Amino acid sequence: MTSPLLDVDRLEKVYLRTHASTGATTRVHAVRSISFQLQSGEVLCLVGESGSGKSTVGKMLADVVPPSSGTIRLHGQDLLALTGRERDQASLRIQLIHQDPFAALNPTRTVAQSISAPLVIHRHMKAKGPRMARLAELIESVGLSPAREILAKYPHQLSGGQRQRVVIARALTVDPEVIVADEATSMVDVSLRVGILDTLKRLGDTLGAGFVFITHDFGVARHFAFQQRLAVMYLGAFVEFGPTELIVSNPLHPYTTMLLSAVPLPDPRKNRTRRRLRPLGEEIPDAADATVGCSFASRCPFATDRCQVEPPALVDVGGGHQVACHYVDRVAEETRAYRTWA
Ligand SMILES: Nc1ncnc2c1ncn2[C@@H]1O[C@H](COP(=O)(O)OP(=O)(O)O)[C@@H](O)[C@H]1O
Numbered sequence: 360m361t362s363p364l365l366d367v368d369r370l371e372k373v374y375l376r377t378h379a380s381t382g383a384t385t386r387v388h389a390v391r392s393i394s395f396q397l398q399s400g401e402v403l404c405l406v407g408e409s410g411s412g413k414s415t416v417g418k419m420l421a422d423v424v425p426p427s428s429g430t431i432r433l434h435g436q437d438l439l440a441l442t443g444r445e446r447d448q449a450s451l452r453i454q455l456i457h458q459d460p461f462a463a464l465n466p467t468r469t470v471a472q473s474i475s476a477p478l479v480i481h482r483h484m485k486a487k488g489p490r491m492a493r494l495a496e497l498i499e500s501v502g503l504s505p506a507r508e509i510l511a512k513y514p515h516q517l518s519g520g521q522r523q524r525v526v527i528a529r530a531l532t533v534d535p536e537v538i539v540a541d542e543a544t545s546m547v548d549v550s551l552r553v554g555i556l557d558t559l560k561r562l563g564d565t566l567g568a569g570f571v572f573i574t575h576d577f578g579v580a581r582h583f584a585f586q587q588r589l590a591v592m593y594l595g596a597f598v599e600f601g602p603t604e605l606i607v608s609n610p611l612h613p614y615t616t617m618l619l620s621a622v623p624l625p626d627p628r629k630n631r632t633r634r635r636l637r638p639l640g641e642e643i644p645d646a647a648d649a650t651v652g653c654s655f656a657s658r659c660p661f662a663t664d665r666c667q668v669e670p671p672a673l674v675d676v677g678g679g680h681q682v683a684c685h686y687v688d689r690v691a692e693e694t695r696a697y698r699t700w701a
Pocket residue numbers: 374375376387388389407408409410411412413414415416645646647
Protein backbone atom coordinates (compact mmCIF):
# COMPACT_ATOMS: atom_id res chain seq x y z
CA MET A 360 0.00 0.00 0.00
CA THR A 361 1.30 3.49 -0.81
CA SER A 362 1.81 5.97 2.01
CA PRO A 363 -0.65 8.82 2.43
CA LEU A 364 0.45 12.31 1.42
CA LEU A 365 0.45 13.47 5.02
CA ASP A 366 0.33 11.21 8.05
CA VAL A 367 0.20 12.88 11.44
CA ASP A 368 0.44 10.59 14.43
CA ARG A 369 -0.15 11.53 18.07
CA LEU A 370 1.17 15.04 17.67
CA GLU A 371 1.62 16.94 20.95
CA LYS A 372 2.80 20.38 21.93
CA VAL A 373 3.56 21.53 25.44
CA TYR A 374 4.70 25.14 25.81
CA LEU A 375 6.40 26.36 28.94
CA ARG A 376 4.87 29.63 30.07
CA THR A 377 6.95 31.77 32.39
CA HIS A 378 5.09 33.95 34.85
CA ALA A 379 6.31 37.52 34.39
CA SER A 380 6.66 38.52 38.05
CA THR A 381 7.38 35.27 39.89
CA GLY A 382 9.48 33.57 37.20
CA ALA A 383 7.60 30.33 37.85
CA THR A 384 6.91 28.16 34.79
CA THR A 385 3.68 26.36 33.94
CA ARG A 386 3.12 23.77 31.25
CA VAL A 387 0.59 24.73 28.59
CA HIS A 388 -0.71 21.66 26.83
CA ALA A 389 -1.56 23.38 23.53
CA VAL A 390 -2.01 20.25 21.38
CA ARG A 391 -2.95 16.82 22.73
CA SER A 392 -2.33 13.68 20.74
CA ILE A 393 -3.70 14.65 17.35
CA SER A 394 -3.69 12.06 14.54
CA PHE A 395 -4.98 12.32 10.98
CA GLN A 396 -4.12 11.46 7.42
CA LEU A 397 -4.55 13.59 4.32
CA GLN A 398 -4.40 12.62 0.65
CA SER A 399 -3.67 14.84 -2.35
CA GLY A 400 -6.68 16.95 -3.26
CA GLU A 401 -8.28 16.50 0.17
CA VAL A 402 -9.24 19.26 2.58
CA LEU A 403 -9.22 18.95 6.34
CA CYS A 404 -10.70 21.87 8.19
CA LEU A 405 -9.73 22.53 11.83
CA VAL A 406 -12.39 24.50 13.66
CA GLY A 407 -12.58 25.63 17.28
CA GLU A 408 -12.58 28.70 19.48
CA SER A 409 -9.52 30.83 20.05
CA GLY A 410 -6.93 29.01 22.16
CA SER A 411 -7.98 25.51 21.07
CA GLY A 412 -4.56 24.81 19.52
CA LYS A 413 -5.35 25.23 15.81
CA SER A 414 -2.45 27.56 14.98
CA THR A 415 -0.04 25.40 16.94
CA VAL A 416 -1.00 22.41 14.75
CA GLY A 417 -0.41 24.55 11.64
CA LYS A 418 2.96 25.77 12.91
CA MET A 419 4.12 22.25 13.71
CA LEU A 420 3.13 21.05 10.23
CA ALA A 421 5.05 23.90 8.60
CA ASP A 422 8.06 23.33 10.88
CA VAL A 423 7.74 26.73 12.54
CA VAL A 424 7.58 25.24 16.03
CA PRO A 425 8.91 21.78 16.97
CA PRO A 426 6.41 19.25 18.34
CA SER A 427 6.93 17.93 21.88
CA SER A 428 6.19 14.43 20.58
CA GLY A 429 4.51 12.58 17.74
CA THR A 430 5.39 12.18 14.07
CA ILE A 431 4.68 14.01 10.81
CA ARG A 432 5.22 11.93 7.66
CA LEU A 433 5.08 13.20 4.11
CA HIS A 434 4.82 10.33 1.60
CA GLY A 435 5.99 8.09 4.43
CA GLN A 436 9.09 10.17 5.17
CA ASP A 437 9.49 11.16 8.82
CA LEU A 438 10.05 14.92 8.57
CA LEU A 439 11.05 15.41 12.19
CA ALA A 440 13.89 12.93 11.81
CA LEU A 441 15.50 15.12 9.12
CA THR A 442 18.11 17.76 9.92
CA GLY A 443 19.90 20.67 8.25
CA ARG A 444 19.43 21.25 4.55
CA GLU A 445 17.25 18.15 4.11
CA ARG A 446 14.85 19.47 6.73
CA ASP A 447 14.76 22.94 5.11
CA GLN A 448 13.97 21.41 1.73
CA ALA A 449 11.28 19.15 3.19
CA SER A 450 9.65 21.98 5.11
CA LEU A 451 9.09 23.88 1.84
CA ARG A 452 6.74 21.12 0.76
CA ILE A 453 4.30 22.16 3.50
CA GLN A 454 3.49 25.86 3.15
CA LEU A 455 1.75 27.96 5.78
CA ILE A 456 -0.44 30.86 4.68
CA HIS A 457 -0.19 33.34 7.49
CA GLN A 458 -3.28 34.92 9.04
CA ASP A 459 -1.73 38.38 9.09
CA PRO A 460 -0.70 39.65 5.63
CA PHE A 461 0.82 42.81 7.15
CA ALA A 462 3.28 40.78 9.19
CA ALA A 463 3.92 38.35 6.35
CA LEU A 464 5.06 40.87 3.70
CA ASN A 465 8.19 43.00 3.86
CA PRO A 466 7.10 46.65 3.34
CA THR A 467 10.31 47.53 1.48
CA ARG A 468 9.93 44.84 -1.16
CA THR A 469 7.81 44.81 -4.27
CA VAL A 470 5.32 42.01 -4.73
CA ALA A 471 7.68 40.45 -7.31
CA GLN A 472 10.57 40.48 -4.86
CA SER A 473 8.44 39.07 -2.03
CA ILE A 474 6.96 36.20 -3.93
CA SER A 475 10.14 35.31 -5.84
CA ALA A 476 12.22 35.09 -2.65
CA PRO A 477 11.51 31.38 -2.15
CA LEU A 478 12.33 30.70 -5.84
CA VAL A 479 15.67 32.48 -5.63
CA ILE A 480 16.71 31.14 -2.25
CA HIS A 481 15.95 27.59 -3.18
CA ARG A 482 17.30 27.92 -6.71
CA HIS A 483 14.08 26.69 -8.25
CA MET A 484 14.50 29.12 -11.11
CA LYS A 485 17.51 31.29 -11.79
CA ALA A 486 16.85 32.98 -15.11
CA LYS A 487 14.89 36.20 -14.78
CA GLY A 488 12.72 35.85 -17.92
CA PRO A 489 11.00 32.57 -17.07
CA ARG A 490 10.83 33.66 -13.45
CA MET A 491 8.79 36.78 -14.28
CA ALA A 492 6.46 34.71 -16.45
CA ARG A 493 5.99 32.23 -13.60
CA LEU A 494 5.33 35.06 -11.11
CA ALA A 495 2.73 36.60 -13.41
CA GLU A 496 1.06 33.21 -13.71
CA LEU A 497 1.00 32.84 -9.91
CA ILE A 498 -0.46 36.31 -9.43
CA GLU A 499 -3.20 35.58 -11.94
CA SER A 500 -3.96 32.23 -10.32
CA VAL A 501 -4.91 34.01 -7.10
CA GLY A 502 -7.27 36.33 -8.95
CA LEU A 503 -5.10 39.46 -9.23
CA SER A 504 -4.70 41.44 -12.43
CA PRO A 505 -3.11 43.01 -14.36
CA ALA A 506 -0.28 40.82 -13.09
CA ARG A 507 2.62 43.01 -14.32
CA GLU A 508 1.26 46.03 -12.48
CA ILE A 509 0.61 44.15 -9.26
CA LEU A 510 4.12 42.64 -9.30
CA ALA A 511 5.69 46.11 -9.36
CA LYS A 512 3.74 47.39 -6.33
CA TYR A 513 4.74 47.64 -2.68
CA PRO A 514 2.46 46.20 0.06
CA HIS A 515 1.15 49.65 1.11
CA GLN A 516 -0.10 50.22 -2.45
CA LEU A 517 -2.39 47.20 -2.20
CA SER A 518 -5.76 46.75 -0.51
CA GLY A 519 -6.12 44.29 2.38
CA GLY A 520 -7.74 41.73 0.10
CA GLN A 521 -4.99 42.09 -2.52
CA ARG A 522 -2.32 41.67 0.15
CA GLN A 523 -3.90 38.49 1.38
CA ARG A 524 -3.96 37.15 -2.19
CA VAL A 525 -0.26 38.00 -2.57
CA VAL A 526 0.51 36.00 0.58
CA ILE A 527 -1.38 33.07 -0.93
CA ALA A 528 0.58 33.42 -4.19
CA ARG A 529 3.84 33.37 -2.29
CA ALA A 530 2.93 30.10 -0.58
CA LEU A 531 2.30 28.59 -4.02
CA THR A 532 5.67 29.65 -5.44
CA VAL A 533 7.41 26.44 -4.45
CA ASP A 534 4.60 24.08 -5.59
CA PRO A 535 3.80 22.85 -2.09
CA GLU A 536 2.29 19.44 -1.57
CA VAL A 537 0.40 20.56 1.52
CA ILE A 538 -1.04 24.03 2.10
CA VAL A 539 -1.97 25.12 5.60
CA ALA A 540 -4.19 28.23 5.61
CA ASP A 541 -4.54 29.68 9.11
CA GLU A 542 -7.48 32.10 9.40
CA ALA A 543 -6.62 33.22 5.88
CA THR A 544 -9.63 35.53 5.66
CA SER A 545 -9.83 36.86 9.20
CA MET A 546 -8.02 40.14 8.46
CA VAL A 547 -10.02 40.81 5.33
CA ASP A 548 -13.29 42.73 5.02
CA VAL A 549 -16.35 40.52 5.17
CA SER A 550 -17.30 41.60 1.65
CA LEU A 551 -14.04 40.17 0.26
CA ARG A 552 -13.97 36.97 2.27
CA VAL A 553 -16.09 34.81 0.01
CA GLY A 554 -13.96 35.71 -3.01
CA ILE A 555 -10.75 34.70 -1.26
CA LEU A 556 -12.30 31.51 0.05
CA ASP A 557 -13.43 30.65 -3.45
CA THR A 558 -9.92 31.31 -4.78
CA LEU A 559 -8.42 29.02 -2.13
CA LYS A 560 -10.99 26.36 -2.85
CA ARG A 561 -10.34 26.52 -6.58
CA LEU A 562 -6.59 26.29 -5.96
CA GLY A 563 -7.15 23.28 -3.72
CA ASP A 564 -9.07 21.61 -6.54
CA THR A 565 -6.60 22.43 -9.32
CA LEU A 566 -3.23 22.03 -7.59
CA GLY A 567 -3.93 18.58 -6.19
CA ALA A 568 -2.24 19.62 -2.96
CA GLY A 569 -3.54 18.55 0.42
CA PHE A 570 -5.20 21.40 2.28
CA VAL A 571 -5.39 22.03 6.03
CA PHE A 572 -7.78 24.92 6.48
CA ILE A 573 -7.95 26.57 9.91
CA THR A 574 -10.78 28.80 11.10
CA HIS A 575 -12.59 29.72 14.31
CA ASP A 576 -15.78 30.32 12.29
CA PHE A 577 -17.98 27.26 11.82
CA GLY A 578 -19.90 29.00 9.04
CA VAL A 579 -16.66 29.34 7.06
CA ALA A 580 -15.59 25.81 7.99
CA ARG A 581 -18.82 24.35 6.70
CA HIS A 582 -18.47 26.18 3.41
CA PHE A 583 -14.82 25.36 2.90
CA ALA A 584 -14.94 21.73 4.00
CA PHE A 585 -18.08 20.92 1.99
CA GLN A 586 -17.87 17.25 0.96
CA GLN A 587 -14.51 17.05 2.74
CA ARG A 588 -13.56 16.47 6.39
CA LEU A 589 -13.65 18.57 9.47
CA ALA A 590 -12.13 18.34 12.95
CA VAL A 591 -13.62 20.20 15.90
CA MET A 592 -10.90 21.14 18.38
CA TYR A 593 -11.28 21.88 22.06
CA LEU A 594 -8.35 22.50 24.41
CA GLY A 595 -5.82 20.99 22.02
CA ALA A 596 -7.68 17.83 21.07
CA PHE A 597 -10.09 16.64 18.36
CA VAL A 598 -13.46 16.18 20.07
CA GLU A 599 -15.32 15.39 16.83
CA PHE A 600 -13.79 14.47 13.48
CA GLY A 601 -15.03 13.14 10.17
CA PRO A 602 -16.94 13.89 6.97
CA THR A 603 -18.36 17.42 7.16
CA GLU A 604 -21.87 16.44 6.08
CA LEU A 605 -22.11 13.73 8.75
CA ILE A 606 -20.99 16.14 11.46
CA VAL A 607 -23.20 19.03 10.39
CA SER A 608 -26.31 16.87 9.95
CA ASN A 609 -25.71 14.82 13.08
CA PRO A 610 -23.28 16.45 15.52
CA LEU A 611 -22.63 14.05 18.37
CA HIS A 612 -20.40 16.10 20.66
CA PRO A 613 -22.24 18.75 22.68
CA TYR A 614 -19.48 21.28 21.88
CA THR A 615 -20.10 20.87 18.14
CA THR A 616 -23.80 21.53 18.61
CA MET A 617 -22.93 24.63 20.64
CA LEU A 618 -20.70 25.99 17.88
CA LEU A 619 -23.19 25.18 15.11
CA SER A 620 -26.15 26.65 16.97
CA ALA A 621 -24.17 29.91 17.33
CA VAL A 622 -23.54 30.37 13.58
CA PRO A 623 -25.79 33.21 12.39
CA LEU A 624 -28.64 32.12 10.12
CA PRO A 625 -29.22 33.84 6.78
CA ASP A 626 -32.63 35.00 7.98
CA PRO A 627 -32.05 37.37 10.94
CA ARG A 628 -35.64 36.94 12.22
CA LYS A 629 -34.92 33.27 12.81
CA ASN A 630 -31.78 34.15 14.80
CA ARG A 631 -33.90 35.79 17.46
CA THR A 632 -36.18 32.87 18.03
CA ARG A 633 -33.89 29.89 17.44
CA ARG A 634 -32.73 27.72 20.32
CA ARG A 635 -29.05 27.83 21.12
CA LEU A 636 -27.25 25.22 23.14
CA ARG A 637 -25.04 27.17 25.50
CA PRO A 638 -22.03 26.03 27.49
CA LEU A 639 -22.01 26.32 31.29
CA GLY A 640 -19.79 29.39 31.39
CA GLU A 641 -18.59 31.21 28.30
CA GLU A 642 -14.88 31.08 29.10
CA ILE A 643 -12.67 28.24 27.85
CA PRO A 644 -10.58 26.97 30.78
CA ASP A 645 -6.86 27.73 30.64
CA ALA A 646 -4.86 25.12 28.71
CA ALA A 647 -2.33 25.25 31.56
CA ASP A 648 -4.85 23.78 34.01
CA ALA A 649 -4.57 20.03 34.21
CA THR A 650 -7.72 18.07 33.43
CA VAL A 651 -8.17 14.51 34.60
CA GLY A 652 -11.39 13.52 32.89
CA CYS A 653 -13.09 14.93 29.79
CA SER A 654 -11.61 18.35 28.97
CA PHE A 655 -15.10 19.66 28.16
CA ALA A 656 -16.72 18.44 31.41
CA SER A 657 -16.50 21.83 33.15
CA ARG A 658 -18.69 23.45 30.47
CA CYS A 659 -20.87 20.51 29.49
CA PRO A 660 -24.55 20.49 30.52
CA PHE A 661 -24.62 16.69 30.21
CA ALA A 662 -21.50 15.86 32.24
CA THR A 663 -21.71 13.20 34.95
CA ASP A 664 -19.28 12.11 37.67
CA ARG A 665 -17.68 9.74 35.20
CA CYS A 666 -16.81 12.65 32.85
CA GLN A 667 -14.92 14.38 35.66
CA VAL A 668 -12.54 11.48 36.10
CA GLU A 669 -12.41 9.42 32.90
CA PRO A 670 -11.22 10.97 29.61
CA PRO A 671 -13.32 9.76 26.64
CA ALA A 672 -11.44 8.27 23.67
CA LEU A 673 -12.12 9.44 20.11
CA VAL A 674 -14.29 6.58 18.82
CA ASP A 675 -15.57 5.88 15.29
CA VAL A 676 -19.36 5.70 15.30
CA GLY A 677 -19.56 4.78 11.61
CA GLY A 678 -18.49 6.19 8.25
CA GLY A 679 -15.32 7.74 9.69
CA HIS A 680 -17.36 9.91 12.06
CA GLN A 681 -15.37 10.04 15.30
CA VAL A 682 -16.49 11.47 18.63
CA ALA A 683 -14.89 11.79 22.06
CA CYS A 684 -17.85 11.60 24.45
CA HIS A 685 -19.01 8.97 26.95
CA TYR A 686 -22.67 9.67 26.19
CA VAL A 687 -22.95 9.92 22.42
CA ASP A 688 -26.47 8.45 22.22
CA ARG A 689 -27.89 10.51 25.06
CA VAL A 690 -26.31 13.73 23.79
CA ALA A 691 -27.62 13.15 20.26
CA GLU A 692 -31.12 12.71 21.70
CA GLU A 693 -30.99 15.72 24.02
CA THR A 694 -29.42 18.13 21.53
CA ARG A 695 -31.71 17.32 18.60
CA ALA A 696 -33.99 20.25 19.38
CA TYR A 697 -31.07 22.65 18.93
CA ARG A 698 -30.30 21.65 15.34
CA THR A 699 -31.59 24.87 13.89
CA TRP A 700 -28.88 25.46 11.26
CA ALA A 701 -29.79 22.84 8.65
N1 LIG B 1 4.56 30.52 22.22
C1 LIG B 1 3.69 30.15 23.15
N2 LIG B 1 4.04 30.05 24.46
C2 LIG B 1 3.16 29.65 25.40
N3 LIG B 1 1.88 29.33 25.15
C3 LIG B 1 1.45 29.41 23.87
C4 LIG B 1 2.32 29.82 22.81
N4 LIG B 1 1.62 29.81 21.65
C5 LIG B 1 0.37 29.41 21.97
N5 LIG B 1 0.26 29.17 23.30
C6 LIG B 1 -0.93 28.69 24.02
O1 LIG B 1 -1.33 27.48 23.41
C7 LIG B 1 -2.75 27.37 23.35
C8 LIG B 1 -3.17 27.17 21.92
O2 LIG B 1 -2.88 28.34 21.16
P1 LIG B 1 -3.10 28.45 19.57
O3 LIG B 1 -2.50 27.26 18.92
O4 LIG B 1 -2.65 29.78 19.15
O5 LIG B 1 -4.70 28.33 19.47
P2 LIG B 1 -5.73 28.85 18.34
O6 LIG B 1 -4.97 29.03 17.07
O7 LIG B 1 -6.77 27.78 18.27
O8 LIG B 1 -6.29 30.13 18.86
C9 LIG B 1 -3.29 28.64 24.01
O9 LIG B 1 -3.56 28.35 25.35
C10 LIG B 1 -2.13 29.61 23.88
O10 LIG B 1 -2.15 30.56 24.91
